[in-house]
Amino acid sequence: MTSDQVVLRAPAKINLTLHVTGQRADGYHLLDSLVVFADLGDEIVLTPAAQTSLTINGPFAEGVPADARNLVWKAMDLVGQPHQITLTKNLPNGAGIGGGSADAAAVLRHFGATAGAAGLGADVPVCLRLGAQRMRGVGEQLDPVPGFPTLHAVLVNPGVSVATPQIFAALSSKSHPPMPECLPQDADSADIIGWLAKMRNDLEGPAQNHAPQISQVLAALRNTAQASLVRMSGSGATCFAIFPDATSAQDAAAQLASDHPDWWVRATRLNSPG
Ligand code: C5P
Numbered sequence: 001m002t003s004d005q006v007v008l009r010a011p012a013k014i015n016l017t018l019h020v021t022g023q024r025a026d027g028y029h030l031l032d033s034l035v036v037f038a039d040l041g042d043e044i045v046l047t048p049a050a051q052t053s054l055t056i057n058g059p060f061a062e063g064v065p066a067d068a069r070n071l072v073w074k075a076m077d078l079v080g081q082p083h084q085i086t087l088t089k090n091l092p093n094g095a096g097i098g099g100g101s102a103d104a105a106a107v108l109r110h111f112g113a114t115a116g117a118a119g120l121g122a123d124v125p126v127c128l129r130l131g132a133q134r135m136r137g138v139g140e141q142l143d144p145v146p147g148f149p150t151l152h153a154v155l156v157n158p159g160v161s162v163a164t165p166q167i168f169a170a171l172s173s174k175s176h177p178p179m180p181e182c183l184p185q186d187a188d189s190a191d192i193i194g195w196l197a198k199m200r201n202d203l204e205g206p207a208q209n210h211a212p213q214i215s216q217v218l219a220a221l222r223n224t225a226q227a228s229l230v231r232m233s234g235s236g237a238t239c240f241a242i243f244p245d246a247t248s249a250q251d252a253a254a255q256l257a258s259d260h261p262d263w264w265v266r267a268t269r270l271n272s273p274g
Contacts, residue, residue, distance in 0.1 A: 004048055010106040011041035012091050012155070013098030013127055014240055014270055015233045017199035023174040028122070028138040032178040034145065034199070036132045036271040038155065042090050042103050044072065046110070049084040052076050058088035060099075071120055075104035078120070079111040092264050094161030096234025102127045123234075132271050134183060147186035150272045151193075152249040156221060156256060157238040157264040158213035167235040170206035193228045193242055207236035214239065220260065224252035238264075 015033050022030035042058070054066045054073050064087075067073065072087055085107075091099040104120045105127030117124040122139035132148035135141070184195050208214045214232060217239045221230040226248040227241035243249040246269070253267035 002047070006046050006110065008044040008046065008106040008110055009041055010044060010091075010099075010102035010127075011130060012038040012268075013102060013123060013234075014038060014153070014155070015096070015201060016196055016231070016270075017179060018201040018203060018234065019178050019199070020168075020171060020174060020176050020202040021178045024138065029168050029171075029174060030137060031135060031139065033135045034132070034179065034183065034196075035126050035135050036148065036151070037127075037130045038097075038153070038266075038268040038270055039272050040090065040266055040268050042099060042106075043088040044103060044106055045086040045088075046107070047084040049082050052082040052085065054085045054087060056087045056089060058090050060089035060092050064089055064093060071100040071104040071124075072107055074120055075107040075113075078116045079107060079113045081111065092157045092159070092161075092238065094163065095157050095238045096162065096232065096236045097155070097157075097238045098123050098127055098234070134179075136178075145183055148271050149187070149189040149192055151189055151270040152243045152246050153240045153268050153270050154221065154224070154227075154243065154249050154253045154256065155233075155238055155240050155264075155266045155268055156217045156260075158211075158217050158260075159262060159264065160211045160213050160237045162207060162211055162236045164235040167203050167206050167210060170210065171202065172206075176200070176202050189242075189244075196229050196231075196242070201232050203235045204232045207232060211237050213237065217263070220256060221252075224255060227252065242270075 017034045019032040056066045101123035132145040134143045221241040229242040232239045249267040257265040
C-alpha cells in the first residue's frame with residue numbers, strides 16, 4: 001500500500017421492496033423500490049497510472065471481464081483520470097445486489113464525478129449515495145429515507161446467475177401498485193418489518209420460474225428460527241431474511257451455511273451507520 005493508493009468500499013445493494021409500476025416506451029420498467037446497503041461488498045484499490053488497467057481477484061472473480069467492458073473501467077473513463085484498478089469481487093455476479101453498479105458508483109463517488117452515473121446502468125445512481133433511499137422512475141428519481149433503522153439480515157445466493165432483462169420480460173403484468181405515497185418516518189425496526197411485510201418484490205414470481213433454486217432459498221430462509229421477513233432482492237437470485245438482532249441473524253447464517261455448503265450465505269447489517 002503506497003501513499004497515493006486509495007481503497008474504496010462498494011457495498012451490496014438490497015431492494016427491500018421492488019414494485020414494478022409501468023413500462024416506458026423504450027422498454028425500461030418504472031419502479032418504486034426501497035433500497036438499503038449492506039455492511040459487506042466489493043473492494044477497489046486505485047493507483048494513479050499512465051493508462052487504466054484492471055486486475056480482478058476475490059471469490060467471485062471468475063468470468064468477470066477485466067477490460068473496458070467492466071463497469072468499473074467505464075466509470076474510470078468517465079472520471080477521465082487513468083488508474084491501475086484492483087477489484088476484489090466479494091459479491092456474487094448477476095445476483096440482484098448491484099455488484100457491478102456498486103463498483104462503478106464507488107469510483108464515481110470518490111472523484112465526485114456523478115453526472116454520467118445513469119448512463120452506466122439503472123442501479124448506479126442509487127449506489128452513489130449509501131443511505132436508505134426510495135428509488136422511482138427507472139432508477140434516476142431518488143429520495144433519501146431519513147431515520148431508517150439498521151436491520152439485521154442474512155443474504156443467500158444459490159449460485160445461479162440471473163439475467164435481469166429476461167426476468168423483466170417474463171412479467172405478465174407491467175403495472176402493479178406503487179408503495180404508499182408516504183413511507184414510515186422514524187419508525188423502529190419492528191414497525192418497519194411489519195410495514196415491509198405488506199410490500200412486494202414483483203420480480204419474485206418470474207425469477208422463481210426462471211431459476212427454481214430461488215424458491216428453495218426463500219423456503220430455507222422462512223424455515224430459520226426468528227426470520228421475520230423473507231424476500232428476493234432485485235431480479236434475483238439473492239434473497240434476504242430480516243432478524244430481530246445480530247445474534248439470531250448469525251445463528252441462522254451458520255445453520256444455512258452448514259445445511260447448504262454450496263450456497264453463498266452472509267449475516268450482515270443493512271443501513272448500519274459508518
Ligand atoms: O440499466 P441496466 O443495464 O442495469 O439494466 C439491465 C436491463 O434490465 C435493461 O437492459 C432492461 O432490460 C432491464 N431493466 C428494466 N427496467 C429498469 C432497469 C432495468 O427493464 N428500470
